[in-house]
Amino acid sequence: MSAVIEGHHDDHHHGPAKGITRWLYTTNHKDIGSLYLWFSFIMLFIGGAMAMVIRAELFEPGSQIVSPEFYNQMVTNHGLIMVFGVIMPAFVGLANWLIPMQIGAPDMALPRLNNLSFWILPAAFGVLLATFFMEGGAPNFGWTFYAPLSTEYAPPTVTYFIFAVHIMGASSIMGSINVITTILNMRAPGMTLMKMPLFVWSWLITAYLLIAVMPVLAGAVTMMLMDIHFGTSFFKAGGGGDPVLFQHIFWFFGHPEVYIMILPAFGIVSHIIETFSRKPIFGYDSMVYAIASIALLSFVVWAHHMFTVGMPIAGELFFMYSTMLIAIPTGVKVFNWLSTMFKGSLTFETPMLFAIAFVALFTIGGLSGLMLAIAPADFQYHDTYFVVAHFHYVLVPGALFSIIAAVYYWLPKWTGYMYDEFMGKTHFWLSFVSVNLTFFPMHFVGLAGMPRRIPDYAMQFADYNMIVSVGAFLFGLSQLLFLYVVLKAIFYGKKATGQVWEGAQGLEWTLNSPPAYHTFETPPNLEAGEAKG
C-alpha cells in the first residue's frame, strides 16, 4: 500500500533544498524533528558536562575544584538545560517526526509556526549560556528560581535568564498549538480518537498541559522582572508581597511540567513493548484514561513540593492524599505494560531493553515519590539527596531512557539504516549499571541527611559520594558511545526495511525507510483497527 502511495507522489515533489538554507527555512516536519533531536542531543552534552563538574566537586568532601559560587551556577544551569533544553525539545522532536506519520497526515498543521518554534530555541539557550561570560556570572539560584534568591539576591544576569525563559515558553506554546491542531484536524479518515496510537494520545494530553501551564510560568518570570526593575512587590515582603506566593505560582506550573516530561515517555514505551512482545498493548482504553487522569490530577498536587513552608494541616492533608491518588493511574499503566509482556514472544533488542529498564526504574522513582508524598515524612526528606535521587530516577532512567529507546526504535525508520545491535546493547548495559550506581546511593545519603545544592558535605557521606561520582562519570562516557552508535548507523549502517521490526504496528511502518520527504499527501485508507496501538 505504501509503495503505491509514494510511487504515485514522488514524481510530483522534489526533495529538500540544498545547503544551510534547507535547515533555516524548512517547514518540513521531518527536518524540524531532526533539528529538535540534534539540538537536544547537543544540549545533553552541555548539561551533562555541568553534571560532571558537579560530581567532580563532590568526589571528595571539602572544596576541591570549583568555587561555591560557580558550583551554584552549575547546579542551576544543569537543571534548566536538562529540563528545558534536553527532555522537552527531544519530545517535541519525536512529536514532529512521528505524529504526522502515525496519523497519516502530510505534515504538521502549521509548518511555518513549526519552523519558528524551533529556531527561537537556540536563541533562548544562547542567551542563557551567554550569561556565563557576563559580569556577576550565570544564574545561581537553582532551577526552581525561588524568590527572593532570584530577585533581590540574584546576579544582574537574571534579566537575561527571564527573557530566555520567556522565549523557551513561547517555543513550547507554539509547538503545543501545532500538535493539538494537527491531531484534531488532520487524522486520516477512519482514525477516530480512540484508534490513535498511544504516542499521539500522550502528546495530545501533554500539549494541553503545556498550554495550561507555560503561560503561568511566563507570568511568574514577568512578575520577577517587574519586582526587579519596576518597583512592584509581588514577592517582596517589605512591600507587602509574599515570597511563598512565588513557590505556589512556580509549582502550579512545575508539577504539570514534570508530567509534561514523562507522559510522552509512556506513549513511546507502550509502542516499544507491544512491538517486541508481538502482542497489541494490553488495556488500550485504560492507558488513555490513565494518562488523562494523571494529567488532571497534576493540577491539584503542586503544594507537595512545599510541605515545609508552614501550611495549615488541612492543606497538608489535601495535598498528601491527592498526590498519593496519582499512584493509581500510574499503577494501571505499569500493570498494563507487564500484562502486555506476559506470555508474549519477547525478544530483547536495544529499544526493548531500554523500555523494560524504563518500567523497572521509573517505578522505583515513583515509589520514592510516594514516600515523599507523606507530609510528615517529607519534613525529614525535604531538600535532601533523597529528593535528588527521586527526581533523577524518574527523569534519567525514566524520561531520558524512553527518548534513547525511541531513537533506537525509530532511527532505522528515520535514516533508513540499522544501528549496530551489539554496540547498542553495550550502550544499554553500561547506561543501566552506571545510572543505578549514580542515583541509587543518593537515596541512602539523603535519608542520612545530606542536603542538596551544597558543594561540600560531612565526612560520613564520603564513600557513597565517591561511588556516585564514579557512576556519573561512567554514565557520562556511555552517552558518548550513544553518539557513536547513532553516527555509525547514519554513515555505515546496513539498509533497513520499511517494516524494520517484525512486530511493529502502525502507519509509520507502512512507509519506506527512510520515508520520502513528503508522505501521506493522500491520506491512507484505514481498515478499522489497522493503526490502533
Added chain:
Amino acid sequence: MSSIKKSVSKLFLATVGMFLFGFALVPIYDVFCEITGLNGKVTGPTFSEYEDIGNREIKITFTTTNNNDMPWFFDSDRSQMKVKTGEQNLMSYVFTNTTDKPMIAQAIPSVSPGKGAQYFHKTECFCFEQQYLEPGESISIPLKFVIDPDLPADISSLALGYTLFDITKDQMTKQASN
C-alpha cells in the same frame, strides 16, 4: 482549513487566558491567606469594640527581627504580656536610625499560630505606614490591639512577630519613576 483556524484561535485564547490566570493567582492567594490565616498574614486596620470583655487570659509574645542587613535598632518595650480577650491593649515599639543617612523602613507583621491571625485585631499600628527617620533619630510608636473573644479555645498564647525591612531604595525608585 477553517477548522484549523478555529482550533488555533481557541488555543491562542486559552494561552492568553492562562497568562492572565497566573496574575489572578496573586489576589486569589491573598484572599485564601486571609480566610485560612496562612503565613500568619494579618488583615488591615480593623476597629472593634467588644461589649463583654472576656475573662480568658491570653499570653502574647512580641518578637522583632531586622531583615537581612537592616541596621536600625528595633524592639518592643516588653517581650511578653498577658491580656484579656476583648480588651484594648497597648505596646510601644522603639525605632532608631543608627546610620548617618535618612532611611525609610517598613515593618511587616506575622502572627502565629496562623489559625489565630484573624482574631488579632490591630486598631493602630506603625505597620500600616512607612517610617522615615533622619540620621540618629529615634522614635517610640504605640501599637493598639484587641484579641477577639471568639479566639478558638485551644489557643492560649499568640506570638506577634515584626520584621523590619529597609525600603529606602524601593521608595527612591518609585519616586524617580513618578
